[in-house]
Amino acid sequence: MLTIAFVTSALALIAAASPAPFDNNGVRIALQKRDDGLQSVTDLVDVGALLAALERTVSKFENGFAAYKTNTGQAHPLTVLPDLLGGDDDGSGSDNSTLSRRGTTGRGYVPLTDDNNGELWQGSLTIGTPAKTYTVQFDTGSSDLFVPGSQCSDANCQGHAKYFPANSSTSVDVKKTFQLNYGSGSVSGEQYTDTVTISGLTSLKQRLGATSSESSSFSKANFPPDGLMGMAYQSISQYNAPPVFQSLVSQKQVTTPAFSFKLSQSGAELFLGGADSNLYTGSFTYAPVTTQGYWQVKLDNVTVNAAMPVNNVQSVIDTGTTLIVADMPQVRQFYAAIPGSKDASATVGEGFFTFPCSATEHVGLTFSGRNFAIAPSLFNLGRVSSGSNDCVGAVVGTNDLNFWVVGDTFLQNVYTTFDFGNNRVGFATLK
Template structure:
């Protein structure tokens, strides 16, 4: 799979570059880095809110998997289901106070066009979910304010599916609304009949001062879709709009990109090491252990999902605790950062933690691993590896993915990894 076989174009975070050429050489989106720090200090509340939303997203995936396939997901131990049963927090009818800080909490976002005539929306790209939703014109609450609205009545290609949807989030708030089929375009690649949610109620987590993108585009499999409809990339594949049924992420401090329809060989060294998807739904794979320096922590096949929508690297308590025990000066940070977190000395952030994936060792660099000081002036920094047994598998989030070019192969149901160039 080489670059010359791809379908390509360039698109910046807030500018879509369309092309009249039917078979360009790749579809590339670039975007900024996501973090939870301000002036080198972790925003603990934002971090814990993110963890709550990750847990709820996994719970939604489990629930949708069972609804869509008739089978309970093998990793669903039931402990997360209660997160979906909480009473929703009502959206305020009037404006809320904006945040007073300028937390550098960017998302992996880019632009898409929706409808006829086309309108441009910014979305967060998330391989841990599978649905595309945007705020609709019926969304008049504070959380939709400032976002561009999806006006289905103004689109000649919008078809009302006469179905509603509702997605719960970690703070008890929801995104809910109606389902439509419409035209969705990413830099000249057009899905002509794509399921899109037009939200009438928006979660507090998508308020403009918390989340700049207008909406979210899931890039998992249909099995975990709340719509039980093909995600955007799978629609592009089925409609023959891409030469290859693969997309790849490079998540860096600068120059991050999503590459659609082929492999951007300029972004990595060596060859991609592939590992199969074990259960289609999430991008679920096995990795084969972890080490700190020359010390092997474990070598057993370990279930995980590859998730661009999670900032952290999340693992089971036993193995995560063992990893931190091998790092000099590490401390349990349950009282300062929250349950499952650990700190390491800021002066000696480890650079020798590695996971073995697809037979290749991927090391975590210090910049990705260090979330920032636990508090202003502290000598301890919060590590990006967190312990959480509730989700039922490891989550290979951005702390891991920032160290590798990651290719998601829809056609062959596998994920490939290679060190970033």
């Protein structure tokens, strides 16, 4: 296992950190976390689950890029290769900014739940009049809400709560279809507007999708929640309509245009309308959003001990991704700083690397001058095989994305706030 330590820059920390001006002004939604099967009870890595998780991540971002171009008429900056951040600023002679080669007030408490080592943080909301309850994954890496529809008769919709538009007096068919692809899985159906309520906060005429077809990756066994609620910006919405949280803001259901996550094995929570000061200590360190589509921010560097093998790159903060997924050449640079690490393309899959299970290197991510640790148990996905001394690392490479997707592996270590009002993401130390 890796031993993790903080590396901080005092001057940068003072400049970037500030207290949250919006504590305890919203509502709490308790989260559950489903088991993604990445690691077995014997601490052996599940190779099939790893490869599926990587494929879902890549495909989800392809969805968002396509929607961004349709909605804005321009290619998303992360799909092209300009120097987004102004070149090499670390003196190493390696310009990592040239990236990949491919193109209201509090009204209640409802916790998020966790089914062990999963990637899908889920909680409850209601849709329709009269209201019907659904569980959804809360995903900051996408922007649309969908649930199974009454027309979905295939086996993959069985066991999920279905949305019956005809049973809701506030449902309106907008006469548009949709299709969302997630790696080997996809959903498609019809778009509606209806009343959506989360822990007492109500969005009227909220755009949502009712599926008529779902692939096997969305069956109850593979996808326990009923649907998914995206929490990024409208510009990557397949519907090109305001996502749920933006609707809550514009309809004055929250007084502070921010939401926050605690993702951990105990007391996981989504807080709508600010931040829950009971869950973190000290000040937030904020990173400005660089393109309003995803929650995209600059990642100063990735550290291994005192070394910074990766510097000055773009990243997306994504609660809907388990791993940390990044540009392959940069991932190679990262593992080169861990003695004994190996390319595991042949034993695990393309993009994966192993490191000695006994390694003691210090690993972290730095935002706005402050370094945050990744816990050993989260970085280590498990042994390659029984009795092996090689463990699989949670930082994974791909040639399909030119930036870092910062998922659950990192987010379980911090309290994170997503601030629409100031277009920034903040990180603080968990209590």
